[in-house]
Amino acid sequence: MLDQHFLRAEYKAIAEKLKPRGYELDIPYYEDLESRRRSVQSETETARNQKNELSKQIGKLKSRGEDTSNLMTDVEKIGANLKGLEQEFSDIQSEFQSFMSGIPNVAHESVPIGGSEEDNVEIRRVGEPRQFDFEPKDHVALGEGMGMLDFELASKLSGARFVLMRNQLAALHRAISQLMIDTHTREHGYEEINLPFIVNADILYGTGQLPKFQDDQFHIDDESRDFYLIPTAEVPLTNIVKNCIIEEADLPMKFVAHTPCFRKEAGSYGKDTRGMIRQHQFEKVELVHIVRPEDSYQTLEELTANAEKILKLLALPYRVIVLCTGDMGFSAAKTYDIEVWLPGQQKYREISSCSNCEGFQARRMKARVRKSDTRKLEPLHTLNGSGLAVGRTFIAVIENYQREDGSITVPEVLQPYMNGVSSIGPA
Numbered sequence: 001m002l003d004q005h006f007l008r009a010e011y012k013a014i015a016e017k018l019k020p021r022g023y024e025l026d027i028p029y030y031e032d033l034e035s036r037r038r039s040v041q042s043e044t045e046t047a048r049n050q051k052n053e054l055s056k057q058i059g060k061l062k063s064r065g066e067d068t069s070n071l072m073t074d075v076e077k078i079g080a081n082l083k084g085l086e087q088e089f090s091d092i093q094s095e096f097q098s099f100m101s102g103i104p105n106v107a108h109e110s111v112p113i114g115g116s117e118e119d120n121v122e123i124r125r126v127g128e129p130r131q132f133d134f135e136p137k138d139h140v141a142l143g144e145g146m147g148m149l150d151f152e153l154a155s156k157l158s159g160a161r162f163v164l165m166r167n168q169l170a171a172l173h174r175a176i177s178q179l180m181i182d183t184h185t186r187e188h189g190y191e192e193i194n195l196p197f198i199v200n201a202d203i204l205y206g207t208g209q210l211p212k213f214q215d216d217q218f219h220i221d222d223e224s225r226d227f228y229l230i231p232t233a234e235v236p237l238t239n240i241v242k243n244c245i246i247e248e249a250d251l252p253m254k255f256v257a258h259t260p261c262f263r264k265e266a267g268s269y270g271k272d273t274r275g276m277i278r279q280h281q282f283e284k285v286e287l288v289h290i291v292r293p294e295d296s297y298q299t300l301e302e303l304t305a306n307a308e309k310i311l312k313l314l315a316l317p318y319r320v321i322v323l324c325t326g327d328m329g330f331s332a333a334k335t336y337d338i339e340v341w342l343p344g345q346q347k348y349r350e351i352s353s354c355s356n357c358e359g360f361q362a363r364r365m366k367a368r369v370r371k372s373d374t375r376k377l378e379p380l381h382t383l384n385g386s387g388l389a390v391g392r393t394f395i396a397v398i399e400n401y402q403r404e405d406g407s408i409t410v411p412e413v414l415q416p417y418m419n420g421v422s423s424i425g426p427a
Contacts, residue, residue: 001100001363003379008034017106020113020325025103033096040089047082051075101205102212105360107325108297108334114324120337121324126308127317129341134404138344139395140275143169145406146426151275160273161265161280168424169398172410173283175417176397177258177390180285180310184387188306190256190287195236197259201226203239206365208331208357215266218280229262233286234384241290241367241380248372251380252299253290256387258283276391277349283390287354289383292369296356296381297334304336304354307387311351313413316396317341319348333358338388340396351392354385 007014015025054075058068112121143149148169154162165173184190198220204210209217209231220227230236237255246253261284272278287306291299304320311318323335332355339348359379362368368377401409407425415422 001360002103002106003359003363004096004100007100014106018104021104021107021328022115022326023104030099033092033099037089037092037096040085040092044082044085044089047078047085051078051082054078098211101364104330105333105357107328108356108358110322111328111334112322112324115326116324117327119324120321120327123320123322123336125317125319126312127315127341129317130343130400132343136343136399136402137406138275138342139398141344142398142402142406142408146424148424149276158280161278163276163279168418168421169394171418171421172397172414172424173390173394175414176393177283177285178417179313179414180387180390180393181256181258183309183313184256184285184287184306187309188254190254193237193240193255193257195230195233195257195259197230197262198227199230199236199239201228203242204228204231204235206239206242207235207361208329208364209235212330216264218262218264230259231263232261232284232384233257233259234288237286237288238290238361238382238384239365241362242365244367245377246290246367246369246380248292248369251290251292251369252295253288255288255290256285258285258390276395279391285387285390287385287387290367291381291383293359293378293381296358296383299381299383300334300336300354300356303383303385304338307338307352307354307385310388310393311338311340314393314397314411316393316400318351323353329353329355331355331357331360333360336385340392342396342399343402344395344399349392351396352386352388355383357382357384 002014011025011030012027015027018025054071058071058075061068061071112119114120140149140151146169148166150164150166154164157164181192185192201210204217217231218229220229237257240255261282263280265278265280287303289299289303308318308320318338318340321337321339323337328335335353335355337350338352338354340351342349358381361382362379367380369380370377397411398408401411403409407423410418410422410424
């Protein structure tokens with residue numbers, strides 16, 4: 001969430017900065033909330049001081065053996081009033097916390113202003129799309145033609161937006177994730193983490209999925225526990241530092257995890273219903289950085305380059321864009337999207353989002369760094385990005401490496417992970 005002290009001091013300026021994000025800060029409500037908070041806080045402090053002063057007087061009178069009954073009655077009345085004021089103040093604080101939880105992060109000054117994905121800005125392109133001398137198929141036609149992608153059977157098992165992979169395509173999907181993990185741990189210095197796929201509600205709150213995106217989460221129906229399936233490994237990875245004070249000398253922290261991800265896709269409204277582009281269950285290799293505030297924007301460039309490395313190893317054409325204010329995620333201050341070329345769609349599609357959340361998630365998680373020189377505490381900065389989405393990388397590989405007969409060439413870098421298999425054809 002935003003810095004509460006900064007909001008109190010600059011709420012009108014922050015309201016203007018939030019408008020390009022499509023968010024209207026309710027200034028009258030905020031001013032009323034702040035007025036009530038200050039009033040009740042002042043009354044509470046006054047009542048507490050009165051009670052303490054009377055208690056001192058009672059002590060002195062008792063020491064002299066004098067009557068204290070009238071003062072005791074006054075203390076009881078003030079105590080009852082104080083209890084009510086403290087509850088009122090607690091209720092206002094909860095209301096304030098709820099209000100703050102719904103405010104998105106403020107965009108970094110370098111983020112382009114815009115209202116939708118049409119206003120995103122391309123930064124660079126790497127590689128040229130392959131020119132086919134035949135009509136390229138999409139991954140659905142290729143996979144079903146090989147008898148190795150089965151959407152109908154998956155639908156029978158689980159419903160729409162699932163897939164069952166068989167044989168060498170299942171092995172290819174696994175090989176892609178192994179390449180990613182090996183590259184990020186051996187070349188980029190990430191610590192591999194094996195994570196729970198089920199988390200508590202407060203963990204989703206920490207990274208910003210709750211309460212705003214409640215409808216997109218898979219909630220586990222268990223009356224005894226408030227559990228959710230993870231929508232991304234970003235959630236448990238980032239929360240490793242929840243309620244922690246990290247010494248500056250122990251930063252940066254770099255985590256990588258390969259997990260399934262579960263999303264209802266409640267807001268997709270029928271988009272990408274064909275194939276594997278947008279599913280309820282998919283796999284992703286996630287990268288998370290925990291860093292000093294002064295290092296976070298340099299780290300964003302590093303994180304994006306790490307994700308790009310996988311596409312370079314696979315020789316897949318892609319582009320990098322910076323998202324505009326109206327297209328960024330709730331917690332992000334700046335985001336780069338990496339989009340890979342898909343011949344079956346004849347367009348670039350997102351394969352990774354790399355975001356700097358600055359201190360936004362850290363405040364929600366109460367995650368802080370202790371500065372080495374001043375020993376003061378301040379919120380950590382958190383960054384996350386896909387390195388990469390495994391399913392979409394799988395799609396890109398089979399579409400870009402397809403042959404006219406419906407078979408595909410296995411990229412050389414993946415062959416060691418597939419026992420030397422160099423091509424995949426119909427079963």
